[in-house]
Amino acid sequence: xxxFRRRGARQWQAQVRKKGVTTSRxxxxxxxxxxxxxxxxxxxxxxxxxxxxxxxKTTLSEALARYRTEVTVHKKSRAQExxxxxxxxxxDLARKSLAALRxxxxxxxxxxxxxxxxAPATVRNRLALVSHLFTMARSEWGMEGxxxxxxxxxxxxxxxxxxxxxxxEEEKYLMAALDDPGPGVGNRRNIWMPPLVQFALETAMRQExxxxxxxxxxxxxxxxxxxxxxxxxxxxxxALSSVARRILDGLTRSIGGRVFPTTTSAVKQSWxxxxxxxxxxxxxxxxxxxxxxxxxxxxxxRFHDLRHEATSRLVEKGLEILEVATxxxxxxxxxxxxxxxxxxxxxxxxxx
Numbered sequence: 001x002x003x004f005r006r007r008g009a010r011q012w013q014a015q016v017r018k019k020g021v022t023t024s025r026x027x028x029x030x031x032x033x034x035x036x037x038x039x040x041x042x043x044x045x046x047x048x049x050x051x052x053x054x055x056x057k058t059t060l061s062e063a064l065a066r067y068r069t070e071v072t073v074h075k076k077s078r079a080q081e082x083x084x085x086x087x088x089x090x091x092d093l094a095r096k097s098l099a100a101l102r103x104x105x106x107x108x109x110x111x112x113x114x115x116x117x118x119a120p121a122t123v124r125n126r127l128a129l130v131s132h133l134f135t136m137a138r139s140e141w142g143m144e145g146x147x148x149x150x151x152x153x154x155x156x157x158x159x160x161x162x163x164x165x166x167x168x169e170e171e172k173y174l175m176a177a178l179d180d181p182g183p184g185v186g187n188r189r190n191i192w193m194p195p196l197v198q199f200a201l202e203t204a205m206r207q208e209x210x211x212x213x214x215x216x217x218x219x220x221x222x223x224x225x226x227x228x229x230x231x232x233x234x235x236x237x238x239a240l241s242s243v244a245r246r247i248l249d250g251l252t253r254s255i256g257g258r259v260f261p262t263t264t265s266a267v268k269q270s271w272x273x274x275x276x277x278x279x280x281x282x283x284x285x286x287x288x289x290x291x292x293x294x295x296x297x298x299x300x301x302r303f304h305d306l307r308h309e310a311t312s313r314l315v316e317k318g319l320e321i322l323e324v325a326t327x328x329x330x331x332x333x334x335x336x337x338x339x340x341x342x343x344x345x346x347x348x349x350x351x352x
Contacts, residue, residue: 002037004030016040055099055137055146060130063098064088066141067133076231084129098137103149106130110153120156127155166201166309169282170298177278178270190270192262195247197306199260202244204310204328206231207267207303213259220245227329236329271303311336 007013007026014033015024018041027033064085072081088094093105106127113123131150137143166174178194196210205213209227217226223240230236240248254261275298286293307328314324321333330336 002034002041004033004037018045055143056097058098058137058143059094060096060098060101060133061089061094063133063137063141064094067129067136071132071136076233081129084126087126088130098134098143098146101149103152106150106153110156114156124155127153164301164305164308165312166301166305170278170301173278173282174274174298174301176281177274190262190266192260193267193270193274195251196260196262196267199244199247200303200306201310201313202241202247203238204307204314205238206307207264210260211258211262211264211267214257215253215259216257218248218259220248230329234329234331236326238327267303275299275301 001018002014002016004012004014011026011028012030012033013024013026014037016037023040027036068082068085072078072085075081091109093101093109096105110123110127113126114120127150131148134146134148134150138146138148175194175197178197180189199205200207200210203225205225205227209230212229213225213227217228219225220240223245224237225240225244227236227238248259251259279298282297283293311324311328314327315321319327321336325331325333325336328336
């Protein structure tokens, strides 16, 4: 039998005593209290009641802190995921108990994020983190009676596919800027950038994989380079083209053993400076020749687009999708398809 009583001016407490089950909970409205009591009584009658006491006294904030300590810390993406946890900790939902959170709460949060202009993929990632948190709380933290309210929430469709290819003129000016960054301390040259960018275009390796690559993992005789501990967690051997081998042959061996002894932050900085200088060179040449310039020249090109470009070039060379996947490390061929936007003029040549 359930009983209800007021707690202060704005809350209602529901208490259920039935078939050995004694539990209570406080709500903002009597309707919520009655709905909860009906659910508990039904579970008690069917003999499937599981106490939600732990979930009721644990806030989302507390659960997030535990999740970061026990789960996030073991992930490769821990730095990025830790930032996502920080975002959740600043929300109003973080103050509510796990048991009090409903799908409507997360649906409202989703809509708020979309209204604020967040990318669908970002919203999906945030919801996925909390969804996994509820799964962990239920399976490993002793909260067996806790439902996962995020599971039923509709996720925004994420379509982050990019069709950005590197144009011939863009590549020419970009490489010129990398080889000669210009005068001034602010444009000091990173000598590893030209071969690193060229090698990226030949191998489709990620930026992090390039800066971590060591000579001990390169076998020039077999024309392979082994990528160790990559993003997807599975080591792979990358076949080296003749151009890739010539690039490696021209490099000085560093004492530390890395093929490209630079850092991701240094690459990022050099990349941005090279793009700026390349555009200046391009605009200057357009002015001299009287050609109308492309105002968006190089503007939206990311370093990761080199992987996209390299993968597309592998397909255009005639390699099968599975052969390309062996080089790039893609597990999902649907994901690989996103990188292989073939130029129509090249396809036309095959058609005859």
